[in-house]
Amino acid sequence: MSGNSILNSAKYSNNNTDEWYTTYETIKEEISHYTKAFYGKTVLCNCDDPFESNFCYYFMKNFNKLQLKKLICTSYSGSKIDQIKNNNQITLDMYYNDIAHHEDIQGSVLVITKMPGTFGEEVDDEIIRKTLSKKDTVKRLKGNGDFRTDECIEYLKQCDICCTNPPFSLFAELFSLIVKYNKQFLLIGNQNAITYKEIFPYIKENKVWVGYRFGDMAFRVPADSQPRKTRFWIDESGQKWRSLGNAMWLTNIDIERRYHKLELTKHYNPELHPKFDNFDGINVKRVADIPMDYYGIMGVPITYIKYHNGSQFEIIGEANHGSDNEFDLFKPKVNGKELFKRILIRRKDN
Numbered sequence: 178m179s180g181n182s183i184l185n186s187a188k189y190s191n192n193n194t195d196e197w198y199t200t201y202e203t204i205k206e207e208i209s210h211y212t213k214a215f216y217g218k219t220v221l222c223n224c225d226d227p228f229e230s231n232f233c234y235y236f237m238k239n240f241n242k243l244q245l246k247k248l249i250c251t252s253y254s255g256s257k258i259d260q261i262k263n264n265n266q267i268t269l270d271m272y273y274n275d276i277a278h279h280e281d282i283q284g285s286v287l288v289i290t291k292m293p294g295t296f297g298e299e300v301d302d303e304i305i306r307k308t309l310s311k312k313d314t315v316k317r318l319k320g321n322g323d324f325r326t327d328e329c330i331e332y333l334k335q336c337d338i339c340c341t342n343p344p345f346s347l348f349a350e351l352f353s354l355i356v357k358y359n360k361q362f363l364l365i366g367n368q369n370a371i372t373y374k375e376i377f378p379y380i381k382e383n384k385v386w387v388g389y390r391f392g393d394m395a396f397r398v399p400a401d402s403q404p405r406k407t408r409f410w411i412d413e414s415g416q417k418w419r420s421l422g423n424a425m426w427l428t429n430i431d432i433e434r435r436y437h438k439l440e441l442t443k444h445y446n447p448e449l450h451p452k453f454d455n456f457d458g459i460n461v462k463r464v465a466d467i468p469m470d471y472y473g474i475m476g477v478p479i480t481y482i483k484y485h486n487g488s489q490f491e492i493i494g495e496a497n498h499g500s501d502n503e504f505d506l507f508k509p510k511v512n513g514k515e516l517f518k519r520i521l522i523r524r525k526d527n
């Protein structure tokens with residue numbers, strides 16, 4: 178193990194989701210729904226190592242296909258990427274000798290304004306490799322590449338769309354920065370973030386919504402990740418993997434899904450839809466149980482958000498602890514039993 182890797186291991190010695198790395202397929206599948214939105218745009222991936230992140234690889238490979246104006250990727254000096262095997266084989270020895278094993282204090286930045294190849298087509302891996310190996314394609318940052326530093330915020334200001342899987346522990350901070358600068362975004366996060374005080378108000382106002390993939394997602398994890406009984410495996414190449422059952426894409430880029438109406442098949446039935454003990458509204462256990470003929474407030478599972486159509490239902494608030502934010506109205510309880518958090522909705526299309 179190199180000195181640098183030892184340092185990194187000491188720094189990140191657990192299984193936290195901050196070091197979970199996205200697959201190319203996860204990115205490709207989601208972005209296929211938004212391709213028009215990327216035309217002529219500057220994309221920023223600001224938690225992404227240019228040599229290792231599949232976000233960088235995806236946008237380099239599809240630079241001409243999406244007809245991007247510019248791609249900027251910044252990476253954090255503390256990233257554990259040198260322990261991750263890249264399944265796209267674009268990692269360069271040069272990189273390890275030159276950029277990665279520096280004094281562990283500087284991040285790096287990649288800026289691309291054109292890629293060789295044909296307009297409308299994917300870029301060949303060999304071209305990506307050559308582009309990355311050119312001197313000065315990837316430069317060191319002055320600082321550590323933390324997306325909150327001034328130099329990284331300058332890159333954020335330049336972009337149209339910020340697209341990444343950030344450390345989950347910094348998700349709300351990145352979200353707040355992006356909305357502060359009024360940027361479009363497509364971010365991978367944990368579904369719990371939906372009810373965060375920084376995020377929920379935007380969801381409630383239909384300014385932000387979830388993307389297509391909502392639920393299971395597999396991620397490559399560093400070599401020192403501890404085995405676990407569930408949601409952990411090692412593939413034939415030795416790469417360790419983890420999966421998350423409640424992952425999501427969060428975005429403010431318009432998508433067709435937002436206009437689909439949820440088909441309602443159940444009628445209101447006080448037994449299936451009991452009143453909350455402490456709030457004037459009914460509890461709906463499953464999205465499939467939402468009644469077609471109830472016009473008061475309903476508490477539905479978080480997974481409802483995947484089907485939300487702002488012209489069919491209004492989001493009133495959430496029922497979580499009753500105190501998390503101004504929209505967290507009560508702690509959900511039915512017949513004395515406490516329930517898991519609910520989203521509160523009301524029919525709009527009477």
Ligand SMILES: C[S@@+](CC[C@H](N)C(=O)[O-])C[C@H]1O[C@@H](n2cnc3c(N)ncnc32)[C@H](O)[C@@H]1O
Pocket residue numbers: 194195196197198199200223224225226230231232252253255256257258322323324325341342343344345347
């Ligand atoms: C969940 S991993 C995902 C990496 C990559 N975006 C991907 O999807 O494969 C988050 C990455 O953000 C890096 N990171 C941690 N703190 C950061 C910070 N303050 N600013 C920018 N990046 C950070 C981590 O080192 C890690 O590489």
